[in-house]
Amino acid sequence: MNNKICDMLGIEFPLVAFSHCRDVVAAVSRAGGMGVFGGVNCSPEMLEEELSWIDAHVDGKPYGLDIIVPNKVEGKGEQLDPEAVLASIPDEHKQFTNDILQRHGVDTGRIAGDIEAVRREQVAFTDNLRGGTAEAILEVAFRHPIGLIANALGIPPQVMLDMGKKHDVPVAALIGTRDHAMSQVAAGVDIIIAVGGEAGGHTGDISTMVLIPEVCNALAQIGDDTPVLAAGGIATGAQMAAAMAMGASGAWCGSVWLTTVEAETNPVVKEKMLAATSRDTVRARSRTGKPSRQLRSPWTDAWQAEGAPSPLPMPLQSLVAEPPLRVLDKLSQGDNQGARDLSTYWVGQGVGLMNEQMTAGQVVQGFKEDFLTAYERLAANLGE
Amino acid sequence: MNNKICDMLGIEFPLVAFSHCRDVVAAVSRAGGMGVFGGVNCSPEMLEEELSWIDAHVDGKPYGLDIIVPNKVEGKGEQLDPEAVLASIPDEHKQFTNDILQRHGVDTGRIAGDIEAVRREQVAFTDNLRGGTAEAILEVAFRHPIGLIANALGIPPQVMLDMGKKHDVPVAALIGTRDHAMSQVAAGVDIIIAVGGEAGGHTGDISTMVLIPEVCNALAQIGDDTPVLAAGGIATGAQMAAAMAMGASGAWCGSVWLTTVEAETNPVVKEKMLAATSRDTVRARSRTGKPSRQLRSPWTDAWQAEGAPSPLPMPLQSLVAEPPLRVLDKLSQGDNQGARDLSTYWVGQGVGLMNEQMTAGQVVQGFKEDFLTAYERLAANLGE
Numbered sequence: 001m002n003n004k005i006c007d008m009l010g011i012e013f014p015l016v017a018f019s020h021c022r023d024v025v026a027a028v029s030r031a032g033g034m035g036v037f038g039g040v041n042c043s044p045e046m047l048e049e050e051l052s053w054i055d056a057h058v059d060g061k062p063y064g065l066d067i068i069v070p071n072k073v074e075g076k077g078e079q080l081d082p083e084a085v086l087a088s089i090p091d092e093h094k095q096f097t098n099d100i101l102q103r104h105g106v107d108t109g110r111i112a113g114d115i116e117a118v119r120r121e122q123v124a125f126t127d128n129l130r131g132g133t134a135e136a137i138l139e140v141a142f143r144h145p146i147g148l149i150a151n152a153l154g155i156p157p158q159v160m161l162d163m164g165k166k167h168d169v170p171v172a173a174l175i176g177t178r179d180h181a182m183s184q185v186a187a188g189v190d191i192i193i194a195v196g197g198e199a200g201g202h203t204g205d206i207s208t209m210v211l212i213p214e215v216c217n218a219l220a221q222i223g224d225d226t227p228v229l230a231a232g233g234i235a236t237g238a239q240m241a242a243a244m245a246m247g248a249s250g251a252w253c254g255s256v257w258l259t260t261v262e263a264e265t266n267p268v269v270k271e272k273m274l275a276a277t278s279r280d281t282v283r284a285r286s287r288t289g290k291p292s293r294q295l296r297s298p299w300t301d302a303w304q305a306e307g308a309p310s311p312l313p314m315p316l317q318s319l320v321a322e323p324p325l326r327v328l329d330k331l332s333q334g335d336n337q338g339a340r341d342l343s344t345y346w347v348g349q350g351v352g353l354m355n356e357q358m359t360a361g362q363v364v365q366g367f368k369e370d371f372l373t374a375y376e377r378l379a380a381n382l383g384e
Numbered sequence: 385m386n387n388k389i390c391d392m393l394g395i396e397f398p399l400v401a402f403s404h405c406r407d408v409v410a411a412v413s414r415a416g417g418m419g420v421f422g423g424v425n426c427s428p429e430m431l432e433e434e435l436s437w438i439d440a441h442v443d444g445k446p447y448g449l450d451i452i453v454p455n456k457v458e459g460k461g462e463q464l465d466p467e468a469v470l471a472s473i474p475d476e477h478k479q480f481t482n483d484i485l486q487r488h489g490v491d492t493g494r495i496a497g498d499i500e501a502v503r504r505e506q507v508a509f510t511d512n513l514r515g516g517t518a519e520a521i522l523e524v525a526f527r528h529p530i531g532l533i534a535n536a537l538g539i540p541p542q543v544m545l546d547m548g549k550k551h552d553v554p555v556a557a558l559i560g561t562r563d564h565a566m567s568q569v570a571a572g573v574d575i576i577i578a579v580g581g582e583a584g585g586h587t588g589d590i591s592t593m594v595l596i597p598e599v600c601n602a603l604a605q606i607g608d609d610t611p612v613l614a615a616g617g618i619a620t621g622a623q624m625a626a627a628m629a630m631g632a633s634g635a636w637c638g639s640v641w642l643t644t645v646e647a648e649t650n651p652v653v654k655e656k657m658l659a660a661t662s663r664d665t666v667r668a669r670s671r672t673g674k675p676s677r678q679l680r681s682p683w684t685d686a687w688q689a690e691g692a693p694s695p696l697p698m699p700l701q702s703l704v705a706e707p708p709l710r711v712l713d714k715l716s717q718g719d720n721q722g723a724r725d726l727s728t729y730w731v732g733q734g735v736g737l738m739n740e741q742m743t744a745g746q747v748v749q750g751f752k753e754d755f756l757t758a759y760e761r762l763a764a765n766l767g768e
Binding site: 001002177178179196198206207208209210213214234236238239241242243246277349350352353372374377379381382383 | 617
């Protein structure tokens with residue numbers, strides 16, 4: 001395809017695949033799109049290992065990296081006291097999660113230690129990020145032949161923009177409103193990823209259908225030609241064509257890869273996703289403290305019910321919700337029915353369009369065909 | 385344009401305009417789209433007058449009618465006791481609205497009588513609908529040369545479907561989920577209006593970008609060729625092209641007409657809408673008891689605030705909210721700043737794309753041009 005994003009990224013089809021699974025990343029890049037590895041939860045050592053694997057499996061095709069580097073790190077370099085953080089989680093919240101598990105027949109006594117261990121790992125990781133790991137991660141990243149670096153939260157710090165420029169790697173940023181897009185462009189970002197409220201994970205509440213033209217119009221008005229990738233609810237080539245008809249230069253998709261053969265998604269959750277309609281997601285603050293869209297399950301329902309505790313601010317709510325959910329993921333792969341019922345993961349409303357397990361390469365191929373069908377449909381309407 | 389909806393409705397451009405303003409309806413039909421008059425709040429006599437006016441101003445072009453005819457009317461024929469209904473509104477809710485008004489400097493003592501008068505009118509109207517007015521409305525409707533009849537809530541009653549068939553008038557129904565679309569098609573509806581959560585007024589929470597392909601795929605799977613009109617957030621021709629790339633046969637728009645020259649929208653609200661971005665709406669139960677999307681104002685904020693009373697079920701919440709809002713509308717057109725601040729109306733997120741006052745005819749023309757631009761943009765991406 002012939003457009004700004006394809007030129008900038010050196011790819012043939014402007015479909016960008018965000019995934020925490022390196023197999024998906026490599027497969028999408030090999031198929032003509034661009035895989036972007038979600039490295040948010042990686043230490044520098046883990047990232048080095050993952051990117052090396054991708055280098056060896058991507059057949060020289062371009063791939064990207066998505067991380068979170070806070071623009072301002074409060075108290076950077078200072079050490080947090082992990083014990084103090086752990087102690088600041090209210091008992092009410094821990095008790096509430098235990099109650100949910102027990103109501104679903106999960107023996108919380110047996111897994112209390114596992115949950116606590118995950119929680120301690122998480123605190124240590126949060127502490128690392130504050131302690132300067134961000135720079136170490138950037139150094140690892142730019143030692144590899146990445147073709148895109150995206151910052152998932154807020155305006156990228158100057159060091160990231162500078163390193164991108166130095167290595168000729170476009171820097172992308174995720175936004176959910178017109179005004180945030182304008183701030184990102186003013187800061188010097190090369191690609192805007194406009195995320196509609198139907199997206200999985202952290203998301204605002206402006207829909208993709210409105211956000212894309214609103215952002216594109218605003219950029220056009222100031223004569224700025226920063227390309228826009230459309231995200232949020234997109235799981236088919238027809239939707240990608242729709243977004244590009246409205247001015248986007250391509251699509252950024254996350255959810256659609258979760259049900260692929262390559263994805264490391266919990267198989268129980270994968271099955272739920274394949275069966276789900278678009279109604280089976282919920283946007284709630286209960287997983288991280290900020291609104292994020294997830295697959296509905298009795299777990300999310302419990303947090304939405306009257307009388308549930310108010311979600312804590314970031315990062316405390318993650319320290320409440322993530323450890324039991326990770327342990328449930330493991331339990332659900334045995335025969336623990338309660339764990340299977342409760343299990344959930346982030347996913348967008350596009351889950352209603354994900355009805356068949358395919359390889360990542362087949363998904364890319366499906367997008368290409370569906371894109372053409374959509375274009376021809378439009379042409380037929382015009383009698384062309 | 386060459387498609388199913390154009391053939392079925394006898395129009396040239398598949399843009400359908402829902403409006404409570406007869407001038408907008410006639411102007412859109414004259415410009416090649418189809419105006420659909422929102423007659424929900426009309427008595428049979430009012431509807432007769434409005435449709436006669438449209439007949440005289442539409443130059444013989446097709447137009448439609450949107451009404452609400454409940455599928456089952458509980459206690460149909462029985463008379464409600466208006467005094468009993470009025471007495472069932474909790475004082476807490478009336479006091480809460482009074483408090484909002486007073487906090488904004490509105491002299492509630494002076495307008496208490498006006499508010500009560502509007503409330504009594506509303507109760508009488510609700511009573512009428514139960515008492516058999518629905519049939520009288522259908523009789524008026526089919527005496528006029530309407531080219532479409534839409535039922536805004538639920539599956540149309542058999543009498544509406546039968547009258548549509550008898551008079552060769554397509555019957556349309558609004559839906560917000562795939563399953564509702566399937567039920568409507570099974571009931572024999574001729575056109576599905578798929579309304580995304582970004583729409584103004586009553587709306588679900590599945591986005592247009594997801595709902596359109598999900599509904600179109602589901603229809604295709606059962607070999608059904610009922611055409612789908614896309615609604616929700618659509619205020620430009622590029623979005624209409626996007627929806628049609630995904631399989632819709634046209635667009636159903638409501639919000640975009642509210643800021644036209646012809647619209648009878650409160651001028652204060654019209655100005656607010658022209659200045660608003662997509663962030664300035666809220667989907668809340670506080671206006672009617674069911675979730676509806678409205679322009680944000682201190683009025684909607686007050687109802688969203690902690691400690692606000694829970695919205696009552698339909699139709700009671702409308703009897704709480706509508707009377708003061710109608711009186712505020714009048715006050716705001718004088719120099720009452722509090723009333724100006726509080727004033728609001730239903731509108732979708734597409735309000736962020738409505739930045740300039742135009743005539744309804746200019747809006748249609750703009751849609752046509754923007755549609756072509758979008759198509760050419762897609763063609764250029766494909767190197768065509």
